[in-house]
Amino acid sequence: xxxxxxxxxxxxxxxxxxxxxxxxxxxxxxxxxxxxxxxxxxxxxxxxxxxxxxxxxxxxxxxxxxxxxxxxxxxxxxxxxxxxxxxxxxxxxxxxxxxxxxxxxxxxxxxxxxxxxxxxxxxxxxxxxxxxxxxxxxxxxxxxxxxxxxxxxxxxxxxxxxxxxxxxxxxxxxxxxxxxxxxxxxxxxxxxxxxxxxxxxxxxxxxxxxxxxxxxxxxxxxxx
Numbered sequence: 001x002x003x004x005x006x007x008x009x010x011x012x013x014x015x016x017x018x019x020x021x022x023x024x025x026x027x028x029x030x031x032x033x034x035x036x037x038x039x040x041x042x043x044x045x046x047x048x049x050x051x052x053x054x055x056x057x058x059x060x061x062x063x064x065x066x067x068x069x070x071x072x073x074x075x076x077x078x079x080x081x082x083x084x085x086x087x088x089x090x091x092x093x094x095x096x097x098x099x100x101x102x103x104x105x106x107x108x109x110x111x112x113x114x115x116x117x118x119x120x121x122x123x124x125x126x127x128x129x130x131x132x133x134x135x136x137x138x139x140x141x142x143x144x145x146x147x148x149x150x151x152x153x154x155x156x157x158x159x160x161x162x163x164x165x166x167x168x169x170x171x172x173x174x175x176x177x178x179x180x181x182x183x184x185x186x187x188x189x190x191x192x193x194x195x196x197x198x199x200x201x202x203x204x205x206x207x208x209x210x211x212x213x214x215x216x217x218x219x220x221x222x223x224x
Contacts, residue, residue, distance in 0.1 A: 033192040038062060040203065042184040052080075054188070054200060063088070063200055077109055078208070080201055089201045090115065093208070099123060102205040103141070104198065117141040119198065121205040124152075136206055138164060146193065157206050160186040164194065164202060173199035 037057050044051035044066045054063040061083040078091040090109030094101040100123035109115040120141055124134040136153040151172065155162030160177040172194040176187040190199035 036190045036196045038188040040188050088197050091204050100209050104201045123209045
């Protein structure tokens with residue numbers, strides 16, 4: 001299955017380390033940079049693990065999230081790492097909230113009590129019979145990010161066809177189906193002003209919102 005997802009998975013060279021401090025500097029060059037196209041596999045490459053494995057356009061490992069089965073979690077955090085295993089972002093469910101909300105923190109959010117919250121991802125609530133394409137809302141929480149506005153996630157994540165859109169309707173990230181490999185493998189296209197790490201963290205939060213139950217990664221122990 002790994003070879004079908006991307007041919008370079010077996011011998012992918014380690015890409016340059018992606019640090020959380022580089023997220024803002026990369027976004028400052030957004031006008032000149034093309035979008036980043038990633039292949040996302042909802043599976044860990046580690047034995048007896050669950051999670052996400054993400055490849056860049058050249059087939060090199062870009063990001064990973066590894067969770068192994070456990071009867072109880074030692075922490076309710078999902079940590080997105082770079083190819084070398086360095087924590088980039090932490091996705092944590094907000095407790096005691098009236099909405100299904102998730103907070104994305106800079107770095108390993110469980111390693112420090114002063115982790116910086118970057119984004120809030122909140123599930124869209126439908127009222128009455130009014131139709132809506134929205135499935136979630138994304139709100140910036142940090143002034144360090146050049147993201148001045150809130151975003152809405154529209155479409156169908158279950159069909160692997162959804163997008164994070166700004167107030168003008170322009171997509172800053174898109175989930176697209178990848179043919180002939182099933183629902184667990186899909187493309188993620190991230191525009192530079194959002195950045196690939198944050199786009200992937202939003203996808204993980206949405207995946208947790210919509211899957212839930214026994215398939216939720218929070219019911220497993222996560223390794224950072």
